[in-house]
Amino acid sequence: MNGRIDWPAHVMLGLGVLLFILPIWLVLAGATLDPAAIARGELSLVPRLDGWGVYAAVLAEGAPGAQPVGRMLLVSAGMALAIAAGKIVISILSAYAVTFFRFPFRMTAFWTIFITLMLPVEVRIMPTYSVMSDLSLINTFPGLTVPLIASATATLLFRQTFLAVPDELVEAARMDGAGPLRFLKDILIPVSAANLAALFVILFVYGWNQYLWPLLVATNPRLDTIVIGIVKMIGTETQTEWNRVMATAVLALLPPVAVVVLMQRWFVKGLTEGEK
Known part of the structure; x- marks a missing residue:
């Protein structure tokens, strides 16, 4: 290390940050502008001080065609x-x-779970909708969430973590009289804490950004998610209140960003620690 600053790297990093921040700032500032000016394409990078009330307005009222x-x-x-x-x-x-219990067709069950990685929601959307309809879960909160709960990816990641647990630790727990639930609670979950936090961040953002499934299963406006709401706010070019759409987009960005920022240390740790 000679203490010299790597200016090309810093310039490229700065350009990358600018590339990501500029569109967000444009939306943030545009939310404070007059909707007619936005419709004419007269966007400004300088927000209007008297336009910040749009955020409180959309929280309470929403926009035409959408819920608050x-x-x-x-x-x-x-x-x-x-x-x-x-x-x-x-x-x-x-x-x-599938890691610690021995039962018939154990690996068959695991590979069946693994194969579902090849079947995204879009492929199984119709049979899933049919099952939800038969269970009378259309336009219900369980209907929004239950079909998206199972995860082959998370199962695979946790299995790899569990396989890295030393056999000596398993034997020591057995000798101490730890039953299956206690072994899971006191040893495996703490060992997997970093992976659990990283997966929580990824899965929270995944659930937050869902569009296709909520669009199909929840036709009741009271179950509209923020992603569906933004789409409903956009009508014809002359009828859309673009300042409210932009304000809603900014508000929709805040919760996932907050989750990532608050759990950043655990998120990075979970991604970088392959085995414990």
Whole structure:
């Protein structure tokens, strides 16, 4: 290390930051402008001081054709939390079963779970909708979340973590009289804490950004997520209140960003630690 500054790297990093920040700043500032000016293409990078009230307005009232943004944020947050928590719980239990228990067709069950990685939601959308309809879960909160809870990826990641647990630790737990649930709670979950946090961040953002499934299964406006709400706010070119759309987009960005920022240390740790 000679202490010299790597200016090309800093310039490229600065350009990358600018490339990501500029569109967000443009939307942030555009939300404070007059909607007619936005429709004419007269965007400005300087926000109007008297236009910040649009954020409070959309939280309480929304925009024509959409629910109040505050309600849609709550629906999206509930959906994202339910999907993330459900995926993690089911994946831990299924990975625990195929790793530490011996039962007939154990590996067949694992490979069946693994093969579902090749079947995205779009491929199984119609049979999934049919099942939800038969269970009378259309236009319900469980209908929004239950079909998206299972995760083959999370199961695979937890299984790889569990396989790295030394046999000596398993034997020591057995000699101490730890049963299956205690072994899971006191040893495996703490060992997987970093992976769990990283998966929570990824799965929360995944659930927050869902569009196709909520669009099909929830036709009741009271179950609109924030992503669906933004689309509904956009009417014809002359009828759209673009300042409210931009304000809603900024508000929709805040919760996932907050989750990533608050769990950044655990997120990075979970991605960089391959084995414990």
